[in-house]
């Protein structure tokens with residue numbers, strides 16, 4: 001009893017303490033492997049005043065369970081069977097987090113999920129554009145490098161697109177990079193990760209970690225581990241899906257950053273967003289360093305000037321891959337009009 005009360009306090013303390021006036025967060029895919037622990041962490045966040053949980057199945061149980069946690073936020077769960085369930089989950093949302101869709105099995109790439117997840121994200125984005133066009137969208141569903149362009153095209157078609165408000169969540173890459181370096185140096189430091197969220201498009205910037213010295217072999221091995229960290233979990237889960245708990249942690253952290261920014265704090269984050277940074281290469285989306293405010297992205301910061309030659313080379317290799325995924329996503333929406 002005492003332990004569980006402390007656990008809630010500890011979870012609440014993991015987030016910042018002053019509470020914004022009203023912050024409804026909707027989770028689409030709330031009954032899934034990520035959706036459940038993410039809903040739990042959001043319920044423990046004192047900044048969240050209301051949770052709208054939506055999934056095609058099983059959401060009432062998740063809502064009832066999470067709803068017993070003794071923070072003051074209201075929790076409602078809806079399924080596809082409920083009349084206007086999706087609309088009710090979305091109305092009034094400040095943030096919509098989307099982990100809906102299928103996860104990988106061993107041997108698959110994230111792009112292999114496109115055929116199933118593209119349509120799911122397109123349809124959920126349509127509902128967001130209709131019922132909460134001002135909300136910030138946090139897209140977790142893979143392949144992120146394509147699902148963010150998909151949501152963007154949907155919002156453009158609906159005439160409500162604001163590039164400051166659509167985010168691909170790449171926070172898990174930062175969490176992993178920080179963890180793997182932590183193992184080496186014995187303390188937890190931030191490691192910037194830029195690019196995208198699939199294999200070689202994931203680019204950790206170890207050059208930006210103050211005082212870190214890596215041999216070429218260590219740098220190559222750590223870069224590879226961050227780029228293919230998702231595969232490590234897929235393999236270990238052996239057919240039962242991909243990262244869920246670490247993703248929920250990373251997603252809750254990113255949501256908290258946006259809620260803090262919404263309440264007036266100046267917040268710096270890394271996210272996959274619309275940017276002109278590589279416009280000359282025809283690329284529209286890239287994960288990079290952003291300042292957040294109450295409207296979402298306030299400013300996109302330039303890449304650090306002192307990134308290494310090795311990291312510059314990784315960026316050049318990632319750009320064509322990113323471009324391919326981006327075009328695949330936007331063409332999907334254009335062809336499914």
Ligand SMILES: NC(=O)C1=CN([C@@H]2O[C@H](COP(=O)(O)OP(=O)(O)OC[C@H]3O[C@@H](n4cnc5c(N)ncnc54)[C@H](O)[C@@H]3O)[C@@H](O)[C@H]2O)C=CC1
Pocket residue numbers: 028029030031032033034035054055056057099100101102103104113117120124139140141142143144169170171172173197241242243244247
């Ligand atoms: N961005 C990132 O760093 C990461 C992304 N992912 C991705 O997140 C997604 C979800 O992964 P898991 O939670 O493990 O999968 P899961 O299969 O456990 O859960 C997905 C949930 O989505 C629901 N769903 C399916 N269609 C829906 C719809 N139209 N509307 C609402 N809900 C719907 C399902 O009923 C299920 O409950 C996958 O695409 C996975 O690849 C996973 C880990 C990290």
Ligand SMILES: O=C([O-])CC(=O)C(=O)O
Pocket residue numbers: 103104110142172229230231233234242243
């Ligand atoms: O690997 C996957 O399919 C899930 C994911 O995006 C990750 O864990 O980074």
